Each structure stands twice: as structure tokens, then as C-alpha cells.
Amino acid sequence: MxxxxxxxxxxxxxxxxxxxxxFLLLRKLLIPDTFGQYGHYRGDSLTDNALPVVHYAGxxxxxxxHQDIEDQKQADVHSxxxxxxxxxxxxxxxxxxxxxxxxKPDSREFCGNCHEKNAARRSEAVVQIIINEHNTGKKCxxxxxxxxxxxxxx
Amino acid sequence: xxxSPSAMDNERVKPSRRKFLKSAVTIAGAAIGYxxxxxxxxxxxxxxxxxxxxxxxxxxxxxxxxxxCGSCAKSCKMENDVPKEPFFxxxxxxxxxxxxxxxxxxxxxxxxxxxxxxTVPDEEIFKSFFVPKMCNHCYxxxxxxxxxxxxxxxxxxxxxxxxDKYCIGCRYCVQACPYGCRFIHPERKVxxxxxxxxxRLKKNLAPACMEVCPTGARMxxxxxxxxxxxxxxLKEHTTQVLRPNxxxxxxxxxxxxxxxVK
Numbered sequence: 001m002x003x004x005x006x007x008x009x010x011x012x013x014x015x016x017x018x019x020x021x022x023f024l025l026l027r028k029l030l031i032p033d034t035f036g037q038y039g040h041y042r043g044d045s046l047t048d049n050a051l052p053v054v055h056y057a058g059x060x061x062x063x064x065x066h067q068d069i070e071d072q073k074q075a076d077v078h079s080x081x082x083x084x085x086x087x088x089x090x091x092x093x094x095x096x097x098x099x100x101x102x103x104k105p106d107s108r109e110f111c112g113n114c115h116e117k118n119a120a121r122r123s124e125a126v127v128q129i130i131i132n133e134h135n136t137g138k139k140c141x142x143x144x145x146x147x148x149x150x151x152x153x154x
Numbered sequence: 155x156x157x158s159p160s161a162m163d164n165e166r167v168k169p170s171r172r173k174f175l176k177s178a179v180t181i182a183g184a185a186i187g188y189x190x191x192x193x194x195x196x197x198x199x200x201x202x203x204x205x206x207x208x209x210x211x212x213x214x215x216x217x218x219x220x221x222x223c224g225s226c227a228k229s230c231k232m233e234n235d236v237p238k239e240p241f242f243x244x245x246x247x248x249x250x251x252x253x254x255x256x257x258x259x260x261x262x263x264x265x266x267x268x269x270x271x272x273t274v275p276d277e278e279i280f281k282s283f284f285v286p287k288m289c290n291h292c293y294x295x296x297x298x299x300x301x302x303x304x305x306x307x308x309x310x311x312x313x314x315x316x317x318d319k320y321c322i323g324c325r326y327c328v329q330a331c332p333y334g335c336r337f338i339h340p341e342r343k344v345x346x347x348x349x350x351x352x353x354r355l356k357k358n359l360a361p362a363c364m365e366v367c368p369t370g371a372r373m374x375x376x377x378x379x380x381x382x383x384x385x386x387x388l389k390e391h392t393t394q395v396l397r398p399n400x401x402x403x404x405x406x407x408x409x410x411x412x413x414x415v416k
Contacts, residue, residue, distance in 0.1 A: 032320070041307035045317035049309075049349055050356040055233045056366070058359045085225050085366040089232050113269035114223045114368065120249050120270070120282035121221045125369060 055089035062090060065097070069147055076148040077127075086110075086146065111140040198388070199293040199403040200312065201377035209376035210312045211350055212405040214387050215286050217412075219371035222247055222284035224266035226363035226372065231267070233351060233362035241265055242337040244348040245288035245363055250414055252280045258414045285408075285415050286372070288363070289314060289335040289348035290396065293403030297327035297336060297347075306345065312377075312405060313350045321345050332400050350374065377405070 037043030062083040063070055073079055084090055088103035108131055117128040135143070145151050201210050227246045231238055247266030251259045251274045261273055270284075291314050292298075298306050298314060305321040308314050316327075321344040328336045328345060339346040351361035359365070364372045375384030387393075393407035396415065408415075 035304070038310055039307055040304045042304070042317050042320060045305075045307070045315070045319070046309055046352075048318065049315050049352045052234070052353045054354055054357060054359065056229060056354075056359070056362045058365060080370060081368040082366055084229070085368050089229070109269065113225075114221055116269065116271075118222065118249075118270055118272045118282075119251070119274075119276060119279045120272075120284050122218070125219065126221045 053091075055091050056084050057089070057091040057094040059083060061094040064094075072145075072147045076150055078147060078149055106139050106141050108140055111146075198377050198385075199405050205310070206378065208310050208378075210378045211291065211355075211374055212312070212377040212384055212388075212407065213288070213291065213350070214373040214375075214384055214393065214407045214409065215288075216371045216373070216391075216409040217283055217285060218410045219369045220247070220284040220286055221369055221371075222249060222266060222270050223368060224269055225366045225368060226286055226288075227265045227267050229362040229366040230348070233354075234349075236346065237340060238267075240340055242340065242346070244335075244346070245286065247284055247286045249282065249284050250412060251282040252412075252414055253278050254280050256280075260416075281412075283410075283412060285411070287333065287335070288406065289350070290333055290402065290404035290406040291348075291350060293405060294401065296330040296332060296400075296402060300326040300330040302326065309352070311355070313352055313355075314347070315349050315352060316345050316347060318342065318344050332397055332402065333404075 032042045032044065034043030035041065038046070059082045066083070069083075073081070086103070086105060088101070090102060092099040093102050112131045114126055115128055115131075117130050121128055140146075143153055145153060198212070201212070224247055227243060230236070230244050234244060236242065236244060241264055243265045246262055247270075248260055248262040249266075249270050251261070251272075253259065253274060259274060261270070263270065266284075272282075274282075291312060293308070293312065295308065295314050298308055301307075302324065303320055303322055305317040306314065306327055307317070323338060323343050323345065325338060325345070328338065331347075336345055336347045338344070351359070351363075354361055361374060364374055373384055373387060375382040377385060379385065387409075388407060391409045393409050394411045395404040395407060396411075397404075
């Protein structure tokens with residue numbers, strides 16, 4: 001006896017085959033190429049995340065031109081502080097000296113960010129003053145050289 | 155007529171059953187005990203070398219050294235183009251003030267960017283300290299587990315990052331992070347978080363917050379390199395991670411962390 005396949009089953013298998021092909025095709029199109037390269041994520045994303053522009057040049061870049069200031073700094077208590085801590089991001093400036101995006105903060109509040117008296121600051125870690133009582137009306141840098149704080153300007 | 159209680163017990167529980175119960179409890183106890191001991195690996199999470207050539211980054215923050223200047227939070231915003239306002243942060247600083255009556259006041263005005271003002275008068279303070287917060291770069295991060303599209307992941311270097319192109323901004327990860335380290339970027343509308351300045355690491359530069367920290371309270375390094383500065387620090391100090399009970403595999407180790415810190 002000849003093997004008989006009912007017509008509805010044939011139609012169903014065709015529909016099923018089309019569905020599976022479509023599914024595989026969509027899957028191929030939608031899943032990014034590098035997905036699963038390292039794990040359950042798009043491998044190229046690592047490269048994407050490495051792309052953003054650097055703004056902080058790093059201490060070495062500053063020292064290429066400003067070794068003199070660094071020598072000053074090394075002689076006093078601000079020796080550990082990096083240039084960009086106060087002067088802000090310097091990548092543009094390090095690429096071309098004309099770029100004047102370097103900050104020169106001189107407000108009492110800025111110095112106060114570290115030196116304002118606060119119970120959470122350990123006295124042996126940082127010298128603290130009460131901003132509203134210490135030589136009011138004058139800028140800190142009128143007496144203190146920020147690169148050499150204990151070398152008074154007067 | 156009366157029998158001693160022990161004799162009664164002996165009759166009620168058959169010796170064979172007693173033996174079975176005893177061994178069952180012992181085996182169960184041993185199994186639980188083993189699991190408990192096994193999960194007690196808090197230090198150097200996942201640092202067993204899979205590939206010695208790839209670093210496995212960990213972070214140390216020394217609370218004793220932090221003076222709360224907010225340079226880290228400020229520099230992070232500038233380096234990673236996070237708008238200053240609204241006040242979303244990839245890293246920020248909190249001030250904990252324990253008062254004499256035992257209550258704890260936690261302040262973080264603008265994330266510490268503009269410095270701190272002491273809010274409690276000196277005579278009421280028992281102790282006070284700063285706690286810089288940032289992504290813990292967990293080895294078993296909850297945020298990575300909940301992402302429905304695989305857009306957040308742990309890189310081979312142990313840095314948890316977001317795939318901006320495939321993030322759908324559903325905010326699951328923002329809710330999943332027990333440390334509050336994620337937010338939806340107000341302009342790009344995708345999840346955003348600390349990447350340990352991945353773009354800088356790739357250029358052999360220190361992350362911006364570590365670069366500018368004036369007291370060296372922050373440190374990052376390769377946990378796989380047993381001679382690295384960070385491993386040396388971890389050997390010499392008693393460090394602690396935030397919320398160890400959640401078993402997130404945090405790789406941000408705090409030195410001198412107070413028990414008040416949440």
C-alpha cells in the first residue's frame with residue numbers, strides 16, 4: 001500500500017518550513033555580528049566604550065612643559081596634588097598651548113573645598129581653617145602661593 | 155507505674171529511625187556548612203587567572219584619607235560628559251555624621267561637587283567621615299543579570315559597562331543596582347554608569363577620579379597581579395565591601411568603612 005500523506009499535513013509542513021526559515025533569517029539580521037564574542041553581549045561594544053575623547057591629560061603630559069612648577073610643588077605640602085585637580089581637564093591645552101581652557105580657580109570657596117573646617121576631615125591629613133574667620137576679605141592666593149602654600153607672598 | 159522520661163523517649167523513637175535522623179542532619183549540616191564556607195570568598199573576586207594577560211580591575215577607597223573635596227565627582231562629570239545638572243552622578247561623595255545620641259545624618263549636597271558644609275555643630279558630633287561612592291564593578295552584578303537585551307555586561311577586564319547602541323532605556327538595571335550607581339542619561343536616554351574610565355584605561359591613563367584625587371584615597375589596579383599595589387594594600391589592610399550579604403561580588407574595597415554606611 002502506498003504511503004499516504006494527507007494534504008492538510010503537506011500544507012502545514014510548508015507553512016512550518018516557511019516560518020522556520022523566516023525566523024532564522026530574522027535572527028541572523030537582528031543579532032549583531034559580534035554578539036557572544038566574549039559573552040552575552042555585543043563584542044564591538046568594548047571598542048565603542050573605548051572611543052570617547054580623553055579630557056584629563058594626566059600628570060605626565062603637564063610635566064613635559066611645566067617641570068618648573070612641579071619642582072616648586074615638590075618642595076612643599078601640595079606635592080601629591082596633581083595639576084589637573086585644581087586646573088581642570090588639560091588635554092586640549094596639552095595638544096596646543098594656545099588652548100586656554102585651563103582653570104585658575106582663586107576663590108576662597110575653592111580652597112575651602114579641602115581646607116574648610118569639617119569634623120569629617122582629619123586634622124593630620126589636611127590643614128583646616130574657618131573660612132569666615134581667617135583673613136576675611138582677602139583671596140587665599142594673595143598670601144599663599146598655591147604651589148607652595150607655606151611660602152608666604154608678603 | 156511511672157517511667158523515666160528518657161526511657162519513654164527511647165520507646166517512642168525507634169533506634170533505627172534515630173540513626174537515620176542523625177545521619178540525615180549531619181549530611182545536611184555538612185552540605186550547608188560547605189556552601190557557607192565556599193561563599194565566604196569576599197576578597198579578590200573572580201581574580202583567579204583565566205587569562206593572565208588581561209587585567210582584572212579592582213578598586214580601593216581609603217576612607218581615612220578622603221577629605222571630601224569632591225574633585226572626583228567633578229572630574230568624572232567633565233571627563234565623561236555627564237551634564238552637571240540635573241544631579242546624576244557616576245560617582246559622588248557622602249558625609250556620614252554620627253551624633254552623640256546615636257542617630258546618623260547622611261548628607262551629599264550636589265554629590266559633594268561644591269564641597270561640604272558641616273551641618274551638625276561640633277559638640278553634637280560623635281564622629282564623622284566621608285564615603286566616596288561609585289560603581290562597585292561587581293563580579294556577579296545584579297544590574298547585568300536583569301538586562302533584558304544583553305546591553306550591560308562584565309568586560310573581560312572585570313569592568314561593568316553599558317552598550318549604548320542596544321540599551322532600550324527600560325530602567326531595570328537602575329532599580330536592580332543595590333548601590334544606586336546607575337541612572338538614565340538625561341540627554342541620551344540610555345542607562346549610564348561608571349566605566350572605570352574604560353577609554354582612559356585603554357590608553358594607559360588612570361581613571362579621571364583617581365587622577366585628580368589630592369590625597370590618594372582612591373586606587374585601582376590589577377587583582378590578578380599578585381605584586382600590584384592594590385593587592386599589596388588589600389594584604390596589609392582590613393577592607394570591606396558594601397552590602398556583602400547581597401553576594402554581588404563587589405570589587406570595590408573600602409578601608410576603614412564604618413558600620414553605619416549603607
